[in-house]
Amino acid sequence: MVNAISVLGSTGSIGRQTLAAAEHLGLPVAALTAGRKIDLLEEQARRFKPTFVAVYDEQAAKDFKIAVADTPIRVASGMEGLIEAATLAGSDCVVTAVSGSVGLRPTLAAIDAKKRIALANKETLVCAGELVMRRAKETGAEIVPVDSEHSAIFQCLMGRGEGELKKILLTGSGGPFRGKKREDLEDVTPEQAVRHPNWSMGAKISVDSSTLMNKGLEFIEAMHLFAVRPEDIQVVIHPQSVIHSMVELVDGTVIAQLGVPDMGLPIQLALTYPERRASMFERLDFWKLRDLSFEEPDLENMPCLRLAMDCAKTGGTAPCVMSAANETAVHLFLQHRLGYNRIYDAAAGAVAALGAVQHADLDTILACDEAARAYVRENFIA
Numbered sequence: 001m002v003n004a005i006s007v008l009g010s011t012g013s014i015g016r017q018t019l020a021a022a023e024h025l026g027l028p029v030a031a032l033t034a035g036r037k038i039d040l041l042e043e044q045a046r047r048f049k050p051t052f053v054a055v056y057d058e059q060a061a062k063d064f065k066i067a068v069a070d071t072p073i074r075v076a077s078g079m080e081g082l083i084e085a086a087t088l089a090g091s092d093c094v095v096t097a098v099s100g101s102v103g104l105r106p107t108l109a110a111i112d113a114k115k116r117i118a119l120a121n122k123e124t125l126v127c128a129g130e131l132v133m134r135r136a137k138e139t140g141a142e143i144v145p146v147d148s149e150h151s152a153i154f155q156c157l158m159g160r161g162e163g164e165l166k167k168i169l170l171t172g173s174g175g176p177f178r179g180k181k182r183e184d185l186e187d188v189t190p191e192q193a194v195r196h197p198n199w200s201m202g203a204k205i206s207v208d209s210s211t212l213m214n215k216g217l218e219f220i221e222a223m224h225l226f227a228v229r230p231e232d233i234q235v236v237i238h239p240q241s242v243i244h245s246m247v248e249l250v251d252g253t254v255i256a257q258l259g260v261p262d263m264g265l266p267i268q269l270a271l272t273y274p275e276r277r278a279s280m281f282e283r284l285d286f287w288k289l290r291d292l293s294f295e296e297p298d299l300e301n302m303p304c305l306r307l308a309m310d311c312a313k314t315g316g317t318a319p320c321v322m323s324a325a326n327e328t329a330v331h332l333f334l335q336h337r338l339g340y341n342r343i344y345d346a347a348a349g350a351v352a353a354l355g356a357v358q359h360a361d362l363d364t365i366l367a368c369d370e371a372a373r374a375y376v377r378e379n380f381i382a
């Protein structure tokens with residue numbers, strides 16, 4: 001088990017569950033960061049007593065500093081604050097639970113500082129998978145996935161030798177609009193899109209799950225994390241979300257990881273790995289699991305997944321552009337400023353307009369990310 005953690009994005013869904021896991025495990029919390037939800041952040045800071053807290057938003061950081069003036073907590077702001085939290089000497093594990101590409105630079109900094117990365121921020125590997133994995137190899141920093149599918153694959157691959165893996169079977173529930181036609185989704189509201197059938201998650205990732213973009217991002221994430229080619233990953237729709245993903249080995253054996261759909265489980269494992277600790281999570285009851293079903297993903301009506309698979313094959317900055325454009329479009333959708341089906345149009349449009357740079361460095365990646373956001377704002381806001 002790790003000794004102490006820094007939680008980047010502690011007020012979000014994964015961040016809150018990480019703190020619950022830390023409490024259960026008796027694990028010290030060295031640093032917390034949040035965007036601007038300072039009321040919850042103050043509650044967390046008073047309960048977990050970190051030595052350092054960073055608030056991304058400058059004004060919120062000032063307000064937070066006043067709110068905790070009676071404590072010894074050191075407060076910082078902006079990207080500098082996030083990077084300091086990610087590299088703090090008092091912690092050996094950084095949980096990257098921020099949403100979006102804001103997680104990229106702090107994650108790289110944590111890798112350089114040889115911290116264990118409990119990786120919950122998809123955009124890091126989607127935007128800069130090549131760079132991040134190379135850097136982790138160089139420094140020896142461990143990356144333990146928190147995303148349930150990748151945690152499942154990670155567990156299925158424990159103890160396997162080189163060359164034993166044939167392919168990854170990446171499962172997904174299909175989201176709340178499984179079986180629907182694209183033209184029927186024209187008027188979907190944010191409230192409908194965030195209502196996921198099995199998992200309770202933040203708003204951005206819930207919308208991504210409904211468009212299958214989330215599965216597309218996970219596809220790219222898996223490619224980097226497990227060093228496989230796009231053709232070695234098969235997406236399998238499994239509406240019950242009991243199997244969290246599988247691997248097929250060269251001899252034809254398939255190994256699956258099963259559990260109740262609760263993110264607390266992969267979060268705890270990322271902190272205790274390579275050990276396992278008892279937990280309070282609900283157990284699978286096989287008498288109640290009447291059937292587990294599987295189907296092919298509908299790439300026709302859920303084109304975001306197809307787009308992501310194409311970008312995975314193109315490589316370079318194509319996934320970064322797609323992800324940044326999607327992120328911008330989803331935020332606009334959540335603010336009722338963009339129609340549901342325009343999310344795909346925006347992501348696909350940005351990829352077509354901006355192309356892909358191969359073997360990009362961090363500055364190029366961040367410039368592509370910004371260009372994709374600007375493209376969506378210029379072409380898709382009415």
Ligand code: MG
Nearest residue numbers: 147148149218
């Ligand atoms: Mg997932």
